[in-house]
Every structure is written in C-alpha cells, then in structure tokens.
C-alpha cells in the first residue's frame with residue numbers, strides 16, 4: 001500500500017511512522033526545512049510503543065512534479081486546515097500521482113474540511129478523521145504522542161461506504177494507536193467542535209489554559225453562549241450529537257472534559273503565540289457559515305471569531 005502524507009508535522013510524522021511499521025510505503029510531502037531534517041530518520045515517541053525509522057524507510061518530496069505517477073492508494077492530509085486550498089489544488093493539478101480509486105483522508109480539527117477537496121474529487125474519494133489523541137513535535141523529525149482519550153475514528157461526512165477505510169484503521173491500531181471506522185463521524189466531529197469552539201479561541205484571547213476558563217462566571221457565560229449557538233446550528237443544519245440539549249453537554253464539559261485536560265493550552269493559543277494563522281475558519285468560522293445559511297443567531301461566535309481575526313491581521 002502506497003501512502004502520501006501531506007504535512008510532515010506532529011500528526012503527519014506519527015501517522016507516517018505508524019504506517020511504515022505496518023509495511024506500507026510512505027512518502028512525505030514536506031517543506032524544504034522539514035525535508036532536510038527527515039534525512040536523519042523519524043521517530044514516534046511518547047505514550048504507546050516507540051517507533052524509529054531510518055531515512056531509507058520512506059521517501060520525501062518537496063515538489064509535486066517529482067512525485068511518481070500512478071502511485072498512491074491513500075493521501076493522508078495532516079497539515080493545518082489553512083493549507084487545504086493549496087493541497088486540494090495541487091492534488092487536482094497532479095492527479096496523475098494517484099492510483100485509480102485513490103482515497104483522501106483528512107486528519108484535521110474542525111468541520112467541513114472535506115469541502116475544498118470535494119470541488120475536485122468524488123464523495124467516495126474524500127474521507128475525514130476525528131482525532132483526540134494529542135501530538136507534539138519536539139524536533140522536526142520526531143512526533144511525541146502526549147495524550148490519548150478515544151480511538152482515532154475514520155469515516156465519511158458524505159455518506160460514502162467506509163469499508164475501504166478498514167485496512168487503514170487496522171494498521172493504525174496495530175501500530176499501537178487505537179483506531180476504528182465509524183458510520184456516524186459527523187456526530188463525533190460535532191462533539192469535538194463543541195469542545196474546541198468553546199475553549200480554543202477564548203483561551204487564546206485571554207492567554208489561559210482550558211481549566212482557567214472554567215474558574216470565573218464571565219468566561220463561563222461566554223462559553224455557555226457559544227455552546228448554545230452551536231447546538232442551534234447543529235440542529236438547523238440537520239446534524240446531531242449524543243446530547244439532546246446544550247445543558248446536557250455543559251454538564252459533561254464542566255465535570256469531565258475540561259478537568260481531564262485542565263492544563264492544556266489550545267492549539268489556537270499556540271498558533272497565536274507563534275504568530276501564525278489559526279484554524280478559526282474551520283472551527284467557529286464554520287459555525288458562523290452554517291448559522292448564516294440556516295438563519296441561526298451566531299453573534300457570540302461571530303464576536304469571538306472577529307477578535308481572533310483581528311489578532312491574526314498582523315501576522
């Protein structure tokens with residue numbers, strides 16, 4: 001099985017190492033800086049078993065024109081969501097690198113990340129994943145698995161047959177990180193959206209970790225309003241979650257989800273600290289887009305979104 005990994009970052013390196021451990025042929029598309037570091041080999045460290053591979057175990061490309069024709073069975077999209085326009089355009093322009101029936105799997109936070117790819121590829125060619133395993137990259141060629149809550153879920157937001165993803169879920173699991181296919185991926189992605197949209201931007205704006213946001217009535221009031229608006233959007237757009245009412249979600253949010261991740265500083269906070277564009281368009285930005293489409297009040301999400309965009313305006 002030949003796999004192209006788009007984005008050799010924290011998730012990309014970890015999944016690349018996982019797939020190599022299962023005898024897949026892995027190619028990374030990477031920036032020149034990362035490609036240079038990948039000449040030293042790659043490692044997956046942290047929780048679960050450790051994996052280490054020499055540079056002759058994989059290929060690295062920095063130019064689409066060098067990718068071999070008629071090669072890849074799967075493309076794993078492991079970049080930040082801001083790169084989706086670029087990656088989908090490039091995959092379309094260089095379709096000849098894909099084998100007949102090749103599948104794209106998007107391992108990103110947020111909702112609707114398949115949309116840029118669906119401009120060019122069919123519904124049964126573009127899949128998504130829900131990842132709540134944490135990864136960090138202490139060095140450009142090393143990925144550390146830092147936390148793990150639930151299996152990596154693979155599925156479709158377009159109702160496509162997901163049996164084709166089974167070998168991938170099995171290989172990720174056999175590599176040591178639990179993974180499953182799931183018919184209701186939208187439910188799980190919306191659950192992750194509720195969590196990330198409530199916590200990430202507010203934590204970034206206030207410069208605090210997740211836990212701190214639950215320690216005063218003012219930030220709690222903002223998060224509750226964000227959660228309410230997202231529930232209304234989910235309903236209006238015809239999706240659902242495992243909770244009927246915002247209050248049911250808020251109960252588990254304050255009693256379990258946030259305490260379990262109390263010390264975490266959101267990826268939005270980390271992006272802003274590095275002065276790089278955040279994934280806000282795929283998080284609260286997607287809530288706003290759907291809210292406007294279905295005529296749902298999303299004014300608090302819009303205010304939070306506008307603050308993040310104002311901060312980013314200088315990057």
Ligand SMILES: NC(=O)c1ccc[n+]([C@@H]2O[C@H](COP(=O)([O-])OP(=O)(O)OC[C@H]3O[C@@H](n4cnc5c(N)ncnc54)[C@H](O)[C@@H]3O)[C@@H](O)[C@H]2O)c1
Pocket residue numbers: 006007008009010011012029030031034078079080081083086087107108109131132133134135136137267279
């Ligand atoms: N790290 C985590 O713990 C975690 C957990 C769950 C979900 N996610 C999601 O996974 C995605 C990737 O996160 P990450 O932490 O691995 O990010 P990262 O910044 O470590 O890695 C992203 C990589 O993509 C590369 N890239 C940038 N533009 C590109 C382009 N146009 N084409 C190809 N590659 C490009 C970057 O050079 C970088 O190496 C994000 O959507 C994130 O929200 C991350």
Ligand SMILES: CC(C)(CO)[C@@H](O)C(=O)[O-]
Pocket residue numbers: 109131132133134196200264265266267268
């Ligand atoms: C789990 C996590 C690290 C990635 O989805 C998230 O909470 C974030 O965005 O920081």
